[in-house]
Structures are given as C-alpha cells and as structure tokens.
Amino acid sequence: xxxxxxxxxxxxxxxxxxxxxxxxxxxxxxxxxxxxxxxxxxxxxxxxxxxxxxxxxxxxxxxxxxxxxxxxxxxxxxxxxxxxxxxxxxxxxxxxxxxxxxxxxxxxxxxxxxxxxxxxxxxxxxxxxxxxxxxxxxxxxxxxxxxxxxxxxxxxxxxxxxxxxxxxxxxxxxxxxxxxxxxxxxxxxxxxxxxxxxxxxxxxxxxxxxxxxxxxxxxxxxxxxxxxxxxxxxxxxxxxxxxxxxxxxxxxxxxxxxxxxxxxx
Numbered sequence: 001x002x003x004x005x006x007x008x009x010x011x012x013x014x015x016x017x018x019x020x021x022x023x024x025x026x027x028x029x030x031x032x033x034x035x036x037x038x039x040x041x042x043x044x045x046x047x048x049x050x051x052x053x054x055x056x057x058x059x060x061x062x063x064x065x066x067x068x069x070x071x072x073x074x075x076x077x078x079x080x081x082x083x084x085x086x087x088x089x090x091x092x093x094x095x096x097x098x099x100x101x102x103x104x105x106x107x108x109x110x111x112x113x114x115x116x117x118x119x120x121x122x123x124x125x126x127x128x129x130x131x132x133x134x135x136x137x138x139x140x141x142x143x144x145x146x147x148x149x150x151x152x153x154x155x156x157x158x159x160x161x162x163x164x165x166x167x168x169x170x171x172x173x174x175x176x177x178x179x180x181x182x183x184x185x186x187x188x189x190x191x192x193x194x195x196x197x198x199x200x201x202x203x204x205x206x207x208x209x210x211x212x213x214x215x216x217x218x219x220x221x222x223x224x225x226x227x228x229x230x231x232x233x234x235x236x237x238x239x240x241x242x243x244x245x246x247x248x249x250x251x252x253x254x255x256x257x258x259x260x261x262x263x264x265x
Contacts, residue, residue: 002043009039009047010054017055024062025119027055028126036130045069045105045131049098065096067149067177068210071218072102074241075175078204078220079145080106081257083265084173086145088112088138092165093158095149097123099177101131103147110134114165146174155182159191168198168225176221180205183219198223202237202260209243234264 017030036044049069056062079085091100091113097120104111111133115121128135138144146166150158155178166174183203192200202222211217222237237260242249 002040005039005043006047006050009036009044010051012036013048013051019055021055022059024052024056024123027052028123028130031130032126041132042105045101048127048131049102052098062096065151067096067099067102069098069102070244071177071206071210072099073106074206074244075099075147075177075220076103076106077254078257079103079147079175081254082202082222082261084145084175084222086143086172088136088142088144090138090144090146090166091148092146093148093162094120094124095151096120097127099149100124100147101127101133104133105131110136110138112137143169144172146172146176148174149177150179150182152179152182155179155185156187156191159187163191163195163198163223168223170225170227173201173222173224176223177218178221180217180219181215183221188221197225199226199233200236201234202239204237205240207241207243209245235260237264 012034013031016034017027021027021030031048046069053063053066053068056066087109089100089104089107089109089111094100094113094115097113100111100113111128112135113124115124125135146162148162150162152158162174162176168174188200192198200222201224202220204220204222206218206220208214208217239253239256241253244250
C-alpha cells in the first residue's frame with residue numbers, strides 16, 4: 001500500500017464528487033467515468049473505502065453500515081493465517097459494498113455477493129467493475145469462503161439467514177464480523193444447536209482502540225461445516241487481537257494463530 005497513491009485517489013474523488021452528494025448510488029455513478037487504471041487494486045479499494053468513510057462520517061444511517069478498512073485488512077490476515085480458503089470469496093447477504101472488497105483485495109480470487117437491498121446490490125456490481133474484480137457467481141461444486149458482517153439489528157435472524165444462504169459444503173468456513181454484545185447474548189449456542197452440521201472454530205475479539213465506544217466493539221466469528229466422518233473436533237480458539245500499534249504483542253497474536261492452525265486444522 002502506497003500512501004501517496006491513496007492521497008491521489010482520494011483527491012481525485014474529492015474533485016469529482018461534491019460534499020453535498022448524499023446518495024451512495026450517485027457517488028458510484030460519478031466514479032464510473034474516472035480513470036483509475038494506473039492504480040493497484042489494493043490501493044484503489046483502500047482509498048475509496050477511506051473516501052466513503054470520510055464522506056459519510058456525519059450520515060449515521062450509512063456510517064453505521066460501513067466497516068473501517070483496517071478491519072477488513074485484519075480479517076484477511078486472520079483468514080490467511082488460519083488457512084481459511086476457497087476458490088471463491090462470497091458474501092451472500094452484504095450489508096454494504098465495502099467489506100468484501102477490502103477483504104478480497106488481499107487475495108487473487110473471484111468474488112460474488114448478494115444483497116436484499118437493491119441499492120447495495122447495484123453498487124456491488126458497479127464497484128466490482130471499477131476495482132477490476134472478477135465478480136462471478138460460484139459454481140455449485142466450487143469451494144467457497146464466506147465473508148460477511150452482521151449489523152446486529154436482529155442478530156438471530158441475520159445469523160440464521162446467513163447460514164441458510166451460505167449453503168455450507170463440508171469443510172467450508174465462514175468468517176463473520178459481529179458485535180460482541182450479540183455474541184454474548186446466548187443466541188449463538190442455540191443457533192449451533194439447531195445446526196449440528198456446523199462447528200464453532202473461533203471467536204477473535206478486535207482491539208478496543210478500533211471503536212469509538214466500547215459497546216460498538218466487535219469480533220470475528222469463525223464457523224465451519226463439519227467434514228463427513230470427521231472424528232476429531234478442533235479446539236475452539238478464543239483470542240484477543242492486541243492494539244495494532246503494539247507490534248510485539250501483535251506478532252505474538254499471529255504466532256498464536258499459526259500454532260492453533262498447526263494443532264487443529
């Protein structure tokens with residue numbers, strides 16, 4: 001990631017998109033004629049997500065659906081270190097067109113996403129073109145990694161819907177961003193009980209410093225469909241990501257992921 005490139009992209013967006021524009025669909029429409037061909041995909045996704053965060057910082061209806069780019073980056077690191085993979089990266093119920101792109105910019109994989117919100121779905125399609133992603137529905141027999149965020153409006157309903165839409169195949173995993181308060185609510189154990197084909201692999205808490213308020217803190221929830229005739233169940237990984245500025249502790253956290261993968265997957 002090159003900071004000067006990020007600044008160039010954000011400056012271009014500032015010059016072409018007025019501060020008064022409050023419709024996300026119109027912003028994406030204004031982005032389409034712009035030439036970003038000289039920029040790396042990772043820099044482009046980072047810059048645009050940073051621009052969106054800045055542009056909608058005072059619009060709570062949109063800001064609450066957005067995921068800070070750094071969270072997508074850390075999610076990608078966790079998935080990589082734990083060996084969570086698939087031929088496709090899929091979000092079957094995207095809350096906003098940002099997380100899947102931020103996550104997938106770290107991998108050279110086709111992606112696909114669906115959304116019940118027509119505006120989000122349209123933005124997903126258009127941004128995939130702008131970012132130069134291979135946005136392709138996965139074949140039924142292709143391996144998939146599910147990446148999604150639950151907004152917590154109705155945690156039980158959102159999680160149940162995500163499980164249903166994901167159509168987990170044996171060995172397939174999902175890494176999900178969810179609020180800590182929801183994960184502590186008692187819904188998750190009941191959901192796992194009603195879906196015995198799934199196992200809880202991990203809950204990894206994000207650093208408190210990434211959130212303005214403690215009640216907004218979130219974690220990565222990692223689920224996997226059990227492999228047929230699998231006799232050994234992986235030990236659940238419960239971990240806390242240290243503050244990202246603490247390089248020593250963060251290195252220890254990464255080592256913890258590596259060790260857990262070696263012993264359990």
